[in-house]
Amino acid sequence: MDHETDMSTSVDASITAWALAARSGDAAAVERFVRALHRDVQRYVAHLCGDPQAVDDLAQDTFLRALGSLHRFEGRSSARSWLLSIARRAVVDSFRYASTRPRLSDVADWQLAVESAQPCGLPGFDDGVALLDLLAALPEERREAFVLTQVAGLPYADAAEISDCPVGTVRSRVARARATLVDLLYDGAL
Template identity: 35%
Template sequence: MAAPGSTGRRTGGLRSLIRGPVTPVDDHDAVVGALYREYQRPLLTFVLRLTGDRQWAEDVVQETMIRAWRSADQLDERVSLMPWLATVARRIVIDNRRHREARPVEVGDGPLENLPTTSGTDGMDGLLRKVVIAEALASLSDAHREALTETVLRDRTVNQAAEALGIPVGTVKSRVYYALRALRVAMEERGVTA
């Protein structure tokens, strides 16, 4: 076993890190324990340089050791394990960065607490009401919908709406009146009061 604080360069394989005899059942655990004792410090130093965050670096080292434990049988014949461990750790850091960049930034609940809600709910009532109104508007005739669009949605006077639609002012007034009545009935049929 190399002296504590060594760079982890070995001339033997992974099994040479283990002190004393081990049974096949403890073999993986003993290998990973020895691997951790030998390579944890240099690997942590390496990962710290990659991440700049100690907690993240410790998580990466732990995940690297788990992967080494899963691959213990394949690591037996390797001369030096530090290059393999460093490569695995670097790939984990890269994957973590990609994962963080792919996810939207989490902002917590603070900004959501200040949003106004409809009648104490989470806003679903308002959304459902808008959907019902859109369906009710779609059920109107084209002439009635155009009259409402010009006067209500575009906030035009009856005279401006008549000019835009190319129809007499009296016709616009009549269409708006009957459109509002039909809209009210359509909304009541859908369970929404105007």
């Protein structure tokens, strides 16, 4: 194991310990648990849902669900994996809910309105848009595996647990995602 993996394991162990302490009603542990994983949850739901306007609501929903079921968390997996699996279910549930509701727009050209409302000219903005375009070109399973391991920095075992598939499948999906991204970059497809 390298130093970076040791640090990641140590951080995950601390976060899991805070989650277990929070189960017992330790308010300081709850705050540390939420602070430690808030950014990871936001990034993960942002990649899953593709709607920047919904990210904060989905992250909040994730933490509400997690804190409501924290008494059932036993620490058999890392708290990060447990929380990201809750985030995944929150996004899926939001898709299900949204699919039952009509989408209305009072603007004739709603796409133009959305595009003009997006921030431009910020440092890294164009790179972020390019990355999102590249990730959007990946099949869903490969994109999820790539985001969990390469963007969120989770170990493959945790990504497999969140995705509900074997570790080898996650490794294969990440390798194929990398190959596809390289091909897209060199072909200039995006």
